Amino acid sequence: MTQHKIWDPFVRIFHWTLVVGFAANALFVDDDSKLHEWLGFAIVGLIAARLVWGLIGPRFARFSSFWPTPASVIGQLSDIATGRKRLHLGHTPLGALMIFNLLGTILLIGLTGWMMTTNAYWGVEWVEETHEALVTWAEISIVLHVLAVIWESRRTGVNLPRAMVTGIKTLPDGARTDP
Amino acid sequence: MRLQSSAQPVSLLVLIVAQSLCAAFFLWDVAADGLSLGLLAFATSHFVIELLAVLALIAGVVFETRFLMDLLRRKAHLEEQLGLAAGAFHDIVEARFDGWSLTPSERDVAHFTLKGFGIAEIAELRGSAEGTVKAHLNAIYRKAGVTGRGAFVGLFIEDLMSTPLRPPEVAA
Structure with missing residues (x-):
């Protein structure tokens, strides 16, 4: 067993704050309340900070370290198809696709939500419908994300949820790593 | 390559x-x-x-x-060895593996075994423990109805000798 410090405090706090913020706004807070608006702005601010961190942060937080390419995605699928275990220290290519999907979707949810508060778009139907469709899309994505994390943890023998809490990945003996 | x-x-x-x-x-x-x-x-x-x-x-x-x-x-198995003959032999091997209902991991281990890799090397290549590879090998030999590596490889040598390796001519 070898231990690697992967996720810095900012990445972990960002992840779990986003979880709490999105869950609160999507499931618990009244859609027409001021609190819903403020939470929305806070989430957009949080993602903006993550985007900056992706450019200036430490190695595993940088987008350049986990930018998915067709070849790397096919590589991960080949590992799944052949039952090989090649571990990625940072985000996996498929995981990275989900990250960019969620960041983009939640930003668009924030944008359409903000548009509903402006005079120009207040009460405009397509804005509200887009806002709600994007939330449904984000919810589907989150369910897939959680299922994929469980599946990858079982496949590779690395407890991924714990790593996102403690920041440390514990890799099994003899594991091949592909950073 | x-x-x-x-x-x-x-x-x-x-x-x-x-x-x-x-x-x-x-x-x-x-x-x-x-x-x-x-x-x-x-x-x-x-x-x-x-x-x-x-x-x-x-x-x-x-x-x-x-x-x-x-x-x-x-692709994962052919990328290491180019060529039409390799492709034809690969099809024979795959057909055998299908008949024995090998799991994806067992297939991979069986491929490496056919190529002559040892248990330690296969474990290294696949990023798994040697014990896991041994368990896969036991399952492979059991499903193939052979007692060990020699007999297992022998099954394919037999196929090689009785099957023409050249696939239909393809314009390169």
Whole structure:
């Protein structure tokens, strides 16, 4: 067993704050309340900070370290198809696709939500419908994300949820790593 | 060495993702109709046709996913050795493995064994423990009905000697 410090405090706090913020706004807070608006702005601010961190942060937080390419995605699928275990220290290519999907979707949810508060778009139907469709899309994505994390943890023998809490990945003996 | 560009699996993957989204959308639609109509829904031809179309779409996605996984396995094994003969031999090997119902991991271990890799080397290549590879090998020998590596490799030598290796001529 070898231990690697992967996720810095900012990445972990960002992840779990986003979880709490999105869950609160999507499931618990009244859609027409001021609190819903403020939470929305806070989430957009949080993602903006993550985007900056992706450019200036430490190695595993940088987008350049986990930018998915067709070849790397096919590589991960080949590992799944052949039952090989090649571990990625940072985000996996498929995981990275989900990250960019969620960041983009939640930003668009924030944008359409903000548009509903402006005079120009207040009460405009397509804005509200887009806002709600994007939330449904984000919810589907989150369910897939959680299922994929469980599946990858079982496949590779690395407890991924714990790593996102403690920041440390514990890799099994003899594991091949592909950073 | 790369056998070909990865364009084929990528476009197949994009197709699978797109069709999965369509299937999810129409399944949602059919489920909503079914819930509002209740059991009566099955008496309306519109609903039944929609349901069958969705099921066919889902079956297509499942089939494509299995095809993609087979394709990736094949590429993973052929990339290390180019050539038409390797492709023809690979098909014979795959047909045998199909007959024994090897799991994806067992297939991979069996391929490495045929190439002459030892247990420690296979464990290193696959990123797994030696004990796991031994367990895979035992399962492979049991399914193939042989007692060990020598007899296992012998099965394929037999095939090689009785099967012409050259596939139909292909313009290079």
